[in-house]
Amino acid sequence: MTWLRGHFVDVLSLAGQHIYLAGVPLVLGLLIALPLGWLACRYKVLYPFLIIGTGLLYTIPSLALFIMLPLLLGTHVLDPTNVLIAMTIYTVALLVRTVADGLGAVPDEVNQSATAMGYKRGRRFVSVELPLAVPVISAGLRVAAVSNVSIVSVASLIGVPQLGSLFTDGFNRAFLDPIIVGVVACVLLALLFDVTILGVTRLATPWQRAGEASS
């Protein structure tokens, strides 16, 4: 693959951009989805509104959102911030339901015994509910991560540089190599995100590892 050897640095820099555009929304999205998901779980009345509301956002095709956001926000079309915000919206849309379901999956008995032992609401959330919801949330986060990596590449159509630029580049010059490199790079990146999240999850849930060891 001589093309790759010649353009390795470019590919790396584009990959870096890609990581930024796909990864930062994951963090932001999670931070926003946590309180929203908690609300949806705690106040059952809100659940349908929040879930359907965010679900609607997820329905909007990526290219359409990338185009509409600059107009709504007043930013310049080429500004990567548009992509960042769009990806955050998608991540939130995906994760609110996951967080709500993850918190909902914590057995009632666990919550009640925590309260009976004297945990106040806030502390119980951080020390008991959230850690137990981690496996479900992490599964949703992995899906969001992989999905984000794929969607971000579409942004090359509006001119924002990232790995997707390899696609448009290759297409414009009818040259397969950059496209193949781009696809492989995206898949590897998605794998990287997946493994990292998995690793962090395992660190955060030592009780699951112990369970596996004894079974």
Add this chain to the structure above:
Amino acid sequence: MIRFDAVSKQFPDGTKAVDELTLEAPTGKITVLVGPSGCGKTTSLRMINRMVTPTGGRIWIDDQDTAEMDEAQLRRGIGYVIQHAGLFPHRTIAANIATVPMLLGWGKRKSEARAVELLERVGLPASYANRYPAQLSGGQQQRVGVARALAADPPIMLMDEPFSAVDPVVREQLQDEFLRLQSDLGKTIVFVTHDIEEAIKLGDQVAVLRGSGNLAQLSDPAQLLAHPVDDFVADFVGKDRGYRALSFQQSPQFPLLRESSVPLGATPAQAAAAARDGWVLVMDADRRPLGWIEPGRITAPVRPEMLARGGTVATAGGPLRNALDAALSSPSRRGVIVDDQGALLGTVRAYQVLAEIEERARPELDQADLERAGLRPGEETPG
């Protein structure tokens, strides 16, 4: 009649779940398979309708080898009730019950009419027909499971721990209704349970299986309690065997003490006048006993909270066990005996019941049991 002929089941990993099982489940009777976990009772049951294929031996249903019948046809002629009912969540109760009739081609109307009929038979209101399983409690779902198994009126029923997943109060109700149903229908039933009490209560004959998958003893419940063939069976059957065996003995008409009684609201003086040996019985307007009262200890007219309710009540002509318990548990040491409507007939003392018990002969040892257990006469372990 279902006949096991040296049936074995060995799994690919080498475990032998069932070892040369030979027994007969007579037509129209309930045969209970009971034993510790892993004794092969469920596996044996499931070999009857070929959910599990035997690796050795044969199973006969009325002289037909089950291995030679078409699987699906065989199963459509057998009612199958399992532990968590296994109702189809996406179908209404009526549609669930109507499953086998529909499979057999009865047609929608006939099947659904039958479904409603069976709903009422198992003690559920007909209005449940259009509800869904998720709307019913565990006990109700189990009843529907039984109704579903009865729908096509199969001559044989296989029941795998059907009452184990509900709480004890519901379980007792289900067991009693099941016995009532069986007395109406007379099906050939093979019933699996891990609970020896349930086995003794429900079975016409009980097959105790060992952990190694072979038959330890096959007897009727009274025989089982009176003559367990070895230590394993004796341990499994458990303690209080003499007492439990009394459930199978019917009380004679005991000569009863006449009791005078007082109604609720009687004054201490009235109660004292009617009392004998310091206790008097309190009854309601229909002559049904409510409890005992010690006139010496009350200072106000009799109210329900004052009653000593510890005594059980036995129906005349019922099991000896109930009569004995009535006498033992009564605060006044006089056991209350009532008629079929629950109205007082009189009281009986423990010594009367015990005298009756001692006059009765113990059930004779059945030689066949010994042969099955591989023992010779005279080698029986004292039970």
Add this chain to the structure above:
Amino acid sequence: MINRILAWLTDGAHWQGDDGILRRVVEHMEYSVAALVIAALIAIPLGLYIGHTGRGRFLVVNAVGAARAIPSLGLLFLAFLWLGPRLSGDIAFLAPAGLVLIVLAIPPILSGAYAGVEGVEPAARDAAAGMGMRGTEVLRHVELPCALPLILSGIRSAMLQVIATATIAAVVGLGGLGRFLIDGLAVRDTPQTASGAILVAVLALVVDMVLALVQRSVVSPGLTGRYGKVSL
């Protein structure tokens, strides 16, 4: 800008003709539905088989996960550059995009199908077999209806995926609403681009709502818990 967009959208001329809005909407739906149906015809039986027998599960689960990572844009370009030159006429545009649409629609439906069948209560399956239903009857009467919620979920997911990818596919020559976005971007006609974006978003929302209604009416109330007035 809003005014210019509204002006563009309300201009009657933009709605008629071969490259008018109506035509494009119909085209978009044609591609999407066709791809979805073909994908469903492949994925549902396959998913049912895997869920029912348990064979090939490991392979498929991982393949579905991996498939999510493949960027749709890259795949479109690859397909076009590889297949396009080998075909001629309109097919040269339709086939690569169509193929990619189908390939991307399969994973969600497949996943929904086998997860749905696997999720059927084991007791219900055991009872069904014990009552004398043969394998195909168990599938038809018990597993399929109980798997329906997840299958329909998968189809909804796939539909969104297909509509979104069909939009992007305009860049390799496919028709549909994506044309407004791509053509608009090419000539920097922002009202056109924005209008296209709004139209696509609205289409996606409407289709999703329709599918949600279908889901509600087709799935048995016993599974969803919507019993109406009657309850314990």
